[in-house]
Amino acid sequence: MIVLEFKLKGYKHQLQAIDNAVRTVQFIRNKCIRLWMDSKGVGKKDIYAYTTTLRKEFKYVEALNSTACQQAGERAWSSIAKFYDNCKKKVKGKKGYPKFKKNVRSVEYKQSGWKLSENRKRITFTDKNGIGTLTLKGGWDLNFYPIDQIKRVKIVRRADGYYAQFSINVDVRKYVKQLEPTQECVGIDVGLKYFYADSKGNTVDIPQYYRQAEKQLNRANRKKSKKFRRGQKQSNNYLKARDRYARKHLRVSRQRKGFVQTEALRVIQSNDLVAYEDLKVKNMVRSKLAKTINDASWSAFRSWLEYFGWKYGKVTVAVPPQNTSQNCSNCGKKVNKSLSTRTHKCSHCGYEVDRDINAAINILQLGLRTVGHTGTYAWGVLPSWAVGESLLSNGEVLNQESSRL
Incomplete structure (x- = not known):
């Protein structure tokens, strides 16, 4: 499954119709959640x-395509099912009510509810919501795919406009030239001093995009806040300031x-083989370093490693992170060190190297030991690309890279 994204161009009344459709989806989802809260034994069916009942009760719900209404119900049930699953697994802390x-x-x-033009450059939404025909702006060619391979069309509203995402049922590996074997393997240790250090001694600096833009973001946020009027209808100046602030975050x-x-x-x-730590980033961002960790994008980096590894037929291995920074990669003895100690000096064998490079070598060694069990991905969690291969239960898809075929 791949996702091709295009920017939508249309008139003001068409964009307002999209906003109305989005609000209708929100209304349906929230009504379904309310039904589940108020009634016992409510299931997926x-x-x-209930989405069908809402179509009979409200005209603006009836105006939206029936499959879009069903998908709104799928979103509601997805959140309910996730809550039940967390309760069964006895997840610590909040269960995601x-x-x-x-x-x-x-x-x-x-x-259903949409139709592409003959040249596949325009899309028409055929329900009664009034969106009409919109122009698709993008570099992908939809003529390459039969219509029956397009399983879903999602309209997404962002700070800089509206986008259409086409979920296409195709195995991209069939159309990608596989890479020649390099006879190389590497271990990767992500960190806050470097974006990552590898077992070969190479390091990549963190670009710190958020840190660089933080002053501009704070200034834009202050301008937005000055125009906010509590308990009153917000002015156009406030809406413009809010859009400017959102666009900076989007950039x-x-x-x-x-x-x-x-x-x-x-x-x-x-x-040919890439080993990395199976970090629990969700737990790590609860510390004082949350802003820096989020800016480093460790989770996104791992997701793309796994996706590209699957796409090009390379092996990616996630290993447990315990003691990868403490153990000596030369003799295997444990050498305790604090976070402020950036150089690994082994008191047993005298080996001295950068702390992150020592950890990367340990990660590679662990990866090579478990390479025959790569399907487990350290903790038995499915890799990111495996999730992106099929539509989730709520109809959402991972916005993975869509190859230009």
């Missing part, structure tokens, strides 16, 4: 049946994504 959404930003159609997000994509692809192209 009851949620789907379903909440009402206040800012839904997308509406998703299945295989930082895209910079970060582009960087991790480039680095992950470079690592995969240069090596």
